[in-house]
Amino acid sequence: MAARVAACTACHGEQGRAGADGYYPRLAGKPQDYLYQQLLHFRDGDRIYRPMTHLLAPLPDAYLYEIAGYFAAQHAPYPAPARGPASSSLLERGRMLTQQGDPARDVPACVACHGARLSGLAPAIPGLLGLPRDYIGAQIGSWRGDLRRAAEPDCMAEVSKRLTPEDVAAVAAWLSSLPVPEPYAPEAAASLTLPLACGSQTFPMPVAGGAQ
Structure with missing residues (x-):
């Protein structure tokens, strides 16, 4: 499965730790059911981001649930918070x-x-x-x-x-x-x-x- 999700980790980082640009979120350790639902929402157009929709379009529900399970089982450490300017x-x-x-x-x-x-x-x-x-x-x-x-x-x-x-x-x-x-x-x-x-x-x- 690690090889199969290479298209995911290319943006979301190794193990789904999060992308370096601050836009692609962490996947690692999130609930499997939550991740599965997001994959469905992207695939079916309820959550709009065309690259994700294109990537997921041919994948059936059960396979998306496997992908969600893989990332839910990853427990990579979190980085320290990046504190931006805020009053x-x-x-x-x-x-x-x-x-x-x-x-x-x-x-x-x-x-x-x-x-x-x-x-x-x-x-x-x-x-x-x-x-x-x-x-x-x-x-x-x-x-x-x-x-x-x-x-x-x-x-x-x-x-x-x-x-x-x-x-x-x-x-x-x-x-x-x-x-x-x-x-x-x-x-x-x-x-x-x-x-x-x-x-x-x-x-x-x-x-x-x-x-x-």
Whole structure:
């Protein structure tokens, strides 16, 4: 499988550690179900990035699930956070939104779904640490602009559209400034009561022996 995913690691780095340019995210250690769903979304046009769609177009569901499993099993170390310029007020706003949300605008805290350690929630909610600032901002922006979609009900689309551009900048700055604790793994399924329904958590996986 390591040889078969060479097209992936050419951009996402050895073992899926992340691309050097800050745009291609880390794949290593993310939940298999989450990675599988992203591969499907790229292949089927729910997440728009033409090179990924072209690469995945001929691949069946079961094979994509194998690829997701390979990267989920990689546990390469995380680099230290690359702290960019950010004011103390921007970082504090990001911290507040991450830890407490904004109840007045019905914005849940990031930790409400991604866990107290921001390490994700099995089976399909990813961790948020170890990602570049620009990548985080771009992905939230993609949800806000309907360029990225997930299984319905799409909880991240709902939350993202409640955020202002200033909120997005603050959350991206705060999350990208944090070191990744070790061990860093998703919390157990059903260990959190989510503040809103997320279709990704109940998305069907391939049946054994072939695609659905």
